[in-house]
Amino acid sequence: MNAMRAITVIPGKQDSVALTDMPEPPEEDGPVLVRTRAIGICGTDLEIINGEYGTAPPGQERLIVGHESLGRVAEAAPDTGFKAGDLVVGIVRRRDPVPCPACAAGHWDMCINDRYTERGIKGRHGYASERYRIHPEHLVAVDPALGVLGVLLEPATVVAKAWDHIEKIGRRAAWAPEAVLITGAGPIGLLAALLAVQRGHQTYVLDLVTEGRKPEMVRRLGATYVHSGDLTEAAAEADIVIECTGFIQLLLDAKSRHPRYRIICLTGVSAVGTESVIDPGLLNRNMVLRNSVLFGSVNANREHYELAAKALAQADPRWLADLITRQVPLDQWPDAYARRPDDIKTVLGFPDVSP
Structure with a gap:
């Protein structure tokens, strides 16, 4: 050869x-x-x-x-x-x-x-x-039982890392998260929702489409599908947000009614030059007065590959x-x-x- x-x-x-x-x-x-x-x-x-x-x-x-x-x-x-x-x-x-x-x-x-x-x-x-x-x-x-589904491991590591860091941040204080919002119902968003459901969280997944495969995949997980027009209500209920689209404008503008702090993880990458209007004062108040955290996450190390392999084997x-x-x-x-x-x-x- x-x-x-x-x-x-x-x-x-x-x-x-x-x-x-x-x-x-x-x-x-x-x-x-x-x-x-x-x-x-x-x-x-x-x-x-x-x-x-x-x-x-x-x-x-x-x-x-x-x-x-x-x-x-x-x-x-x-x-x-x-x-x-x-x-x-x-x-x-x-x-x-x-x-x-x-x-x-x-x-x-x-x-x-x-x-x-x-x-x-x-x-x-x-x-x-x-x-x-x-x-x-x-x-x-990879678990041999997965067969070709093992090809999903690398994208699953992205969200395994996101969840690993979210939980490490959460342990800085007493923490009892209930609701999770995932923005985007592509492969990363759906895998993020899978790991949320596996953790027992009430899970919402937001996307632009109103029907078809993506909403059905969300419902089969036992999660709630949310159309983009209903983002404000879903965001208000979320203790954890995992952003998987690269469009963060709506998240930064959303106001939470809850006094508990929230953690927002950005996994999507925005295009260079993307225009948005952000109120820095509102962002500051939401972050500081609620002890909130906004962080980015990309790639994964070996530990995250092993965590993702376990998650897929349990799915x-x-x-x-x-x-x-x-x-x-x-x-x-x-x-x-x-x-x-x-x-x-x-x-x-x-x-x-x-x-």
Whole structure:
């Protein structure tokens, strides 16, 4: 095997995405060889393909994309803890070479000097190739019962981290949260709602649509679907808010009637130059007088991957399966990167070749 197929781009160049032949992953990438089963497609991938950002590995023109992965171990050295046939997911971020204090402690998701790399995003090839090599510390085992649903692990780590930090902040004082508001019923929002329901919280999920798959997915969780026009009432009842759209104007304007403090976690990323009108005095009063917290969260470390794996293993597999609205074979790869109105999560499938 001298070459393999991979989805690649020239970072910063629009319309450069292609299914190309790439060299076999080098031995120095790690002692575990993984055959890719599936790649989840998210907004980050589409932005990289659109030329908005992304960085190829040093000295290379093209970047293999794909950071939401699912694979099967083909070869593994005896001391790696993995064996042929294991279902696995690769961690996205790598610590910086210095490392900073956070990276040195294994909290590479909190890197403070921005010298980290990310597979499929920044300075390191991603997982959208037929094979990749990896070091075992960057590989997470997936419950075999999940099958292709294991591709949801990486997006689930985003909300596992959000919940981890929310609960750590909450423990600064006596805390008894009841209601949670999730804004956005895309894959991140729905997974955030799943983890809220698993914690026993009264959960509201807000989105723009009035019917279809998203409201039904929310109701099947036992949560309450809220149309955007009813945000004020839902926000007034929420002790915790997880924002998954990047549009925070309504949240910042919303007034809570409750004296208890609230925690707002932002996971969505707003476009640069997005215009909004924010009353800094109102924001200040809501934050200070209610002991509230507004914080951002992105990426995840190994602990969050393990927390997410447990959450998926405990979830209804039929509900998880309905998060995946399309599975596109590799030979039809352009269709995977074309968004459709009813999409929640699109998955690009690779041939399942036994190790």
